[in-house]
Every structure is written in C-alpha cells, then in structure tokens.
Amino acid sequence: MSEFRGRHILITGASTGIGRATATVLARRGARVSLIARSEETLSAAVEEIRGQGGTAAFGVADVADKASLLSVIDAAEGAFGPIEGLFANAGTGGRFASILDADDVVFDSVLRTNLTSVFWAMRRVLPGMVARRRGTVLVTGSLASERGMAGNPAYVASKHGLLGLARAAALDVAIHQVRVNALLPGLIETPLLHNLGGDDIPAMLAALGRHVPQGRVGKAEETAEVAAFLLSDAAAHVTGQAWAVDGGILGTLSLG
Numbered sequence: 001m002s003e004f005r006g007r008h009i010l011i012t013g014a015s016t017g018i019g020r021a022t023a024t025v026l027a028r029r030g031a032r033v034s035l036i037a038r039s040e041e042t043l044s045a046a047v048e049e050i051r052g053q054g055g056t057a058a059f060g061v062a063d064v065a066d067k068a069s070l071l072s073v074i075d076a077a078e079g080a081f082g083p084i085e086g087l088f089a090n091a092g093t094g095g096r097f098a099s100i101l102d103a104d105d106v107v108f109d110s111v112l113r114t115n116l117t118s119v120f121w122a123m124r125r126v127l128p129g130m131v132a133r134r135r136g137t138v139l140v141t142g143s144l145a146s147e148r149g150m151a152g153n154p155a156y157v158a159s160k161h162g163l164l165g166l167a168r169a170a171a172l173d174v175a176i177h178q179v180r181v182n183a184l185l186p187g188l189i190e191t192p193l194l195h196n197l198g199g200d201d202i203p204a205m206l207a208a209l210g211r212h213v214p215q216g217r218v219g220k221a222e223e224t225a226e227v228a229a230f231l232l233s234d235a236a237a238h239v240t241g242q243a244w245a246v247d248g249g250i251l252g253t254l255s256l257g
Helices: 017-028 040-052 067-081 105-133 154-177 202-210 221-232
Strands: 008-012 032-037 056-061 086-089 136-141 179-186 243-246
Touching: 008 017, 008 067, 008 105, 017 032, 017 040, 017 056, 017 221, 032 040, 032 067, 040 056, 056 067, 067 105, 086 105, 086 221, 105 136, 105 154, 105 179, 136 154, 136 221, 154 179, 179 221, 221 243
Parallel strands: 008 032, 008 086, 032 056, 086 136, 136 179, 179 243
Antiparallel strands: none
C-alpha cells in the first residue's frame, strides 16, 4: 500500500507506544515520517527500525512543553522533508494521581502545558500552510478522559477534555479550506505508559484491566495505529471534528457486569 507516498507526516510522542507504531505504519505506506520526542536514544532506535524496513524517517529531540524547542524541531523537519501534510499530535503525560483536594499547582500547569497547550502551538504552526495549500490533516491523541470524568487526576482529565474541544473548534475553523482535524481516543492500550501502572506484575495488571473492557482485553498499539493511519489518510476525506474511540467498546456501551 502506498496511499501516503511522498507525504510528510510529523508525529510527536513518537518514540514508543502508539506514536511509534503509527510512524511505522505510515512509513510502510510511503510517508516521509518525522518523529519527535524527548529521548534521542529511543528515537534513534525507532528511526533505524523504520529505515531498516525500507521507510523514510528522521527524528528531532524536543520537549513539546517547551515552545521554542517544539517550533524549532518542526522547522527542521520541514527543512528536511518539506511541508507538513499531516500532524499527529500524540505526545502527552499522565501527570500524578491525586484527589482534587490534594492536587498540586505545578503538576496541574505542567500537565496542561504538555497535553493541551503544546498541541495549540503545533496547530498554529502547521495549519496556516495546510490552509494555503487546501490540503492537510491534524490528529490529536485524546483519551477516555476526553469524554468521561475520572477520579484522582484532575489535571489529566481537564487537559484531555480541553484537547477534544480544541480539536473540534479547530476543525470548524479550517473545514472550508478542506483541512481536517480529528481526535483519537485510545482506551486501555498496552503501551509503556500503561505498563508504568503495573508494578512488578505487568501481565496480571493487564489481565485485570482487560476484565473492565467489553472485549475482555486491553488493546494493542498497532491496532490503534491502524485507526490513526485511516484518519490521516484520504480514505477519511469527509471525516472531521470527530472523536474516534479505540477502546474495545468502553465508551459506547453500558456494562452491568
């Protein structure tokens, strides 16, 4: 398949998990992929793997919460691979679990800066070019917390609710220019972020979480990447302003078990 042949797609949070899996899928289908994350070591490994499979990829190291750093790597990516035709704003942080009664101001500000404000900066950087060319798509990574309140992490929930609102507002602003903006809402997906919740017994943790999913299992990063690739492709040309859940049925059902 080569539906992305020659297109430049930039992915933040691309060194592991959903971001890395999506970069691999897109490169396999012909895209020139720019991978952005904080760890040079994991980025380098990801790019080497993609190139080893015959794909075209490069990376830039940046903390998306640092505006100057983020914009600098976007500039460098366009210098290497040309105008960005697709942005997958996937980088995010889980913050720290605490009740609203014990929430920390610094953590709250940091989570919003990473999960929400950085996406606004990236959108403002790439959307004018997409509008001028009348072509392009933006996909943001939300969460089940984009649609549901969850106890114990007000910063994360607020950031992911806000991110979905940002995507919907941006989608309406640029729709007339044939530019699309959508949100991907992963559920319980096996990624390093989820592994961090598991302590010493990750298989037991994954099995326990899977019992809360209608399909009876957690999802895979590769499964989520396939949906991301669809939403970034021309096959989704009439899809904008939408929140697509990849969650095994959690958001769309009422379980009485």
